[in-house]
Amino acid sequence: MPQSPSSPSPQAAGTSRLRVLFVSSEARPLAKTGGLGDVSADLPAALRALGHDVRLLLPAYRPAMRRAQEAAGGLRVASLALQRDPEPARLLAARLPGSGVPVWLLDAWRFDREGGPYTGPDGADWPDNAERFALFARAAAAVARDEADLGWRPDLVHANDWQSALCCAYLAAGELEGRTRPATVFTIHNLAYQGLFPAEQFWRLGLPPAFWSSEGLEFYGQCSYIKGGLVYADWLTTVSPTYAREIRTPEHGCLLDGLLRARADRLVGILNGADYRTWNPARDPHLAAPYSRRDLAGKAQDKAALQREAGLPVEPATPLMGMVTRLAAQKGVDLVLAAAPRLLADGAQLVVLGTGDRALEEGLRELQRRFPQQARAWIRFDEGLAHRIEAGADLFLMPSRFEPCGLNQLYSLRYGTLPVVRRTGGLADTVVDLAEGEAQATGFLFDEPTAEALAGAVGRALACYRERPQTWRRMVRNAMAQDFSWRRSAGEYLALYRRALAAREAPRL
């Protein structure tokens, strides 16, 4: 039978080039509010570098359109077919600045406004988020079935978080009507964000009435968008193996653990990668002095520069702890505040960069007032300073209550700044405690989310720093040799994509 250009590739499950539609509500540098924006830029680029045809679908938020237009000097209309939707829209063709990954921007009036992807200039959620991301999901399903007249049909759709989850439900609904669909993968970047809307919203989605049940989109009387992915995607992933296990427990399952246990055979944890082009101490424009695993001399200069910038005594032998974080309950900043008198008892220094929760901001200011010779808090977002803290500190604190993957500990490892982390999620998967043996150790872990447990781990770290300098140097070198690159993670996604495709191509009995 002759092949039309839009039919699925015949050996998609083998070694051939895959066509993947990556659906996300963020992709750096066009739109980013958190880790999702990084993953959606870096993973498609890494998959393309491995030879695959990956294209992004992103809402055309006004600031994103502006950035894409500036980068390209104008945007081409790729499709008007979506004008038939109850919420008319069109697709614009763009490229992701930096990597050149092809992007379709979904242009509709609901995205064309000043403000953030999910919130207005006042910080409140857009009141029509339910309509905005239902439209986005319908458009994704249309592109996935080549109903948008693009002449391109993906083998697989990869949707991310609640904002794009419904596209898996729309594709499953279409299949019930006999329409073919690609394989689907849905990634949970943070289960705590679920896209919950009043029940009436379900009846506006145009999905089969049978999807309104606790086995479908209903969630304790509300309409849950994330369930569109959790229930209807062929495969589920999340961003670390430990988080994949944790979300199947009542403690971390956000009331979805039962569903995730039921789908455990289809749930895989794949670690995020770090962007080592941006985070490389040997070539970091933000640093006073570059350094590498072979030549660590620059790190001492970066430490002195950071102590100076913080207004703290410039003392090479004094251990310096760093922290860069959103100030949110998730991150355990309150544990640092509660443990601070113990952490600083022996004269160590602490610098913190973060913004967020007002009470935590005030707590950090108070800490600085109480320990002016030892503690410095910067309440702002500052990319360059984040780099200087990663380089200049000896220890990096990440006492998160939960952490789907975490990026800062990966940067810390690459910068030879030993992480002190709670044994949870991606932190547990990427940091090896000294107790495991000096030959592979890269940091210090603790279990209980308490100030005592944190102080205990920091105490062990400071003792090692002061009393076992050779062990410390060995751990720094171990840490800097770790490879959490996107190339590695992309290979794991690819293996999963092939598994998903093989499962769909297998004859049904």
Ligand code: ADP
């Ligand atoms: P999350 O995505 O949960 O906030 P991650 O550790 O995965 O946590 O990623 C946080 C990212 O945001 C890192 O790149 C970190 O350096 C950056 N970051 C957080 N707060 C700040 C800040 N105040 N200034 C600069 N960078 C920050």
